[in-house]
Amino acid sequence: MTPSATTGLPVSHEQLRARFPSLSQEVNGHRAVFLDGPGGTQTPRSVIDAMAAYLGRDNANLGGAFATSVRTVETVAAARREMAEFLGAVRPEEIVFGQNMTSLTFTLSHALRRTWRAGDEIVVTSLDHDANVAPWTLASEDAGATVRTWEFRREDCTLRLEDLEPLLNERTRLVAFTHGSNIVGSIPDATGAVRMVRAKSPYALVFIDAVHYTPHNAVDVEAIDCDFLGCSAYKFCGPHLGVLYGKYQHLEDLQNYKVRASTNVPPGKWETGTQSFESIAGLRACLAYYRELGEGNLHQAMERIKDYEASLSGRFLEQISDGVPGLHLHGLRQVGDVNRRTPTFAITLESHTPREVAEQLGRQGIFVGDGHYYAIGVVDRIGLADKGGVVRLGFAHYTTPDEVDLVVEALRKLANA
Ligand SMILES: Cc1ncc(COP(=O)(O)O)c(C=O)c1O
Incomplete structure (x- = not known):
């Protein structure tokens, strides 16, 4: 099967996402955007x-x-x-x-x-x-x-x-x-x-x-x-x-x-x-x-997922480098670093606590984490333990480029509000 030009997987975004019943739900009239994968990913129908x-x-x-x-x-x-x-x-x-x-x-x-x-x-x-x-x-x-x-x-x-x-x-x-x-x-x-x-x-x-x-x-x-x-x-x-x-x-x-x-x-x-x-x-x-995603080969599936997710990371890093006022990204920041990291990003906004960011995004159907995620050594060492930790955006292989754009836009609006 020829890999899809957008995902590098043998299925399109639409086909892949159709496998996951939860991905089609809405919150307040917005299609839900699941960026909480590091806390727990969504599940294909076949698993259920x-x-x-x-x-x-x-x-x-x-x-x-x-x-x-x-x-x-x-x-x-x-x-x-x-x-x-x-x-x-x-x-x-x-x-x-x-x-x-x-x-x-x-x-x-x-x-x-x-x-x-x-x-x-x-x-x-x-x-x-x-x-x-x-x-x-x-x-x-x-x-x-x-x-x-x-x-x-x-x-x-x-x-x-x-x-x-x-x-x-x-x-x-x-x-x-x-x-x-x-x-x-x-x-x-x-x-x-x-x-x-x-x-x-x-x-x-x-x-x-x-x-x-x-x-x-x-x-x-x-x-x-x-x-x-x-x-x-x-x-x-x-x-x-x-x-x-x-x-x-x-x-x-x-x-x-x-x-x-x-x-x-x-x-x-x-x-x-x-x-x-x-x-x-x-x-x-x-x-x-x-x-199936690896066409018979589990290792190949994960290699393809890695490449696709690296493209999401690159897209995110490019967009935030254009400047979202008061946004801090904690960790590797360069587009060239995408293979040294997973598509998981810890950010803070100067204008809002992590909880406020998560709540505001949550109302728009964008699910992100806030806090320390039990990585208490990290929030301690970067000095955010008593400031509510960080907002965590976690992309997964079912995340679309549009969803990356959507969260950046939502952060930009919040930062400018
Ligand atoms: C990096 C990491 N290690 C360990 C754990 C704990 O895993 P479990 O929930 O299976 O006990 C988690 C859960 O969030 C994790 O993200």
């Missing part, structure tokens, strides 16, 4: 249908000698294979499902802290969502380990490898960093960071938070060579479901908290309690949707 079909036909627990249970086991196994392919993992057993990324990360932190001793060191960043900070700092407290912080640069909100290097040594046991910031959008050099950790800290494991990165770029855990990676399906057009990747050997070796009757073998030993099987069924449909 797959969840309903699971509950309407296959609903059962695992391990039964009857048809619905057998189908449930098959659904989970297929979802694991497909998710492994999506993340570039070699073995389906390296994929663990759970409630959400935060809960899975706490579970892992409980297991890792059992291997840490007083004097060990862990590294977290100031750019991260707290779901990739608090699990590690709390576990460090329990183990008597020392926490070091890889600080982002204030001038452009990026993490630099030269700032990581001095934090690494033989005592480092874990380095946890983001694949992409959920507030300012900057993308660190994950592969370079892992390489540096391997060279300087032979006993360190690397955990990457890919929750914000996954909807915007292809993930390849083998190429990055991280030990663990977390993501969340509701950020990439799927249902509310967390996914943890771990190298098989680690998932096998680590001792996690679990009930006695559960298996000792990964991934089952990590999947405590009954899973949301309807969400796992929905995840399959979500990955099938991407496969």
Whole structure:
């Protein structure tokens, strides 16, 4: 199929957007503009249908000698294979499902802290969502380990490898960093960071938070060579479901908290309690949707989405550089930076608080966030913690160029009001 000239995907905007029932709704007579993707993306009809079909036909627990249970086991196994392919993992057993990324990360932190001793060191960043900070700092407290912080640069909100290097040594046991910031959008050099950790800290494991990165770029855990990676399906057009990747050997070796009757073998030993099987069924449909966009290839779908979204970022950056009075963009600002960032922008207006901006835009049907988005290290470090944080505009692959123009125009009007 020839890719559409406007989206680079094998479908036009209209065809793509028609797949998402929520996108056609109106607010106060305005067509809704969903720029809240970093908080949670919209969902294609096929995902909604797959969840309903699971509950309407296959609903059962695992391990039964009857048809619905057998189908449930098959659904989970297929979802694991497909998710492994999506993340570039070699073995389906390296994929663990759970409630959400935060809960899975706490579970892992409980297991890792059992291997840490007083004097060990862990590294977290100031750019991260707290779901990739608090699990590690709390576990460090329990183990008597020392926490070091890889600080982002204030001038452009990026993490630099030269700032990581001095934090690494033989005592480092874990380095946890983001694949992409959920507030300012900057993308660190994950592969370079892992390489540096391997060279300087032979006993360190690397955990990457890919929750914000996954909807915007292809993930390849083998190429990055991280030990663990977390993501969340509701950020990439799927249902509310967390996914943890771990190298098989680690998932096998680590001792996690679990009930006695559960298996000792990964991934089952990590999947405590009954899973949301309807969400796992929905995840399959979500990955099938991407496969269609990539014409059979999940990686290609994400590459196409990355390119399309980069064009939206460029359009936005060009327009605001023309000058919206009193608008500040926090983070990478240059059109040439679009491949170093996701299409997620943190802005403030001098004339209005972030909440006021979100309310004003919300009345016009433009959905944007306001606040800290749990990236509390970021709003602290840029000095906006007590000023209501920032307004967050998050474009997704279903965002149209017109919607980018619309939000810029709405901001311009507000700034001039
Ligand atoms: C970058 C990032 N990490 C982690 C999380 C937490 O994910 P979950 O809601 O699945 O626990 C979020 C959620 O907003 C996020 O944006």
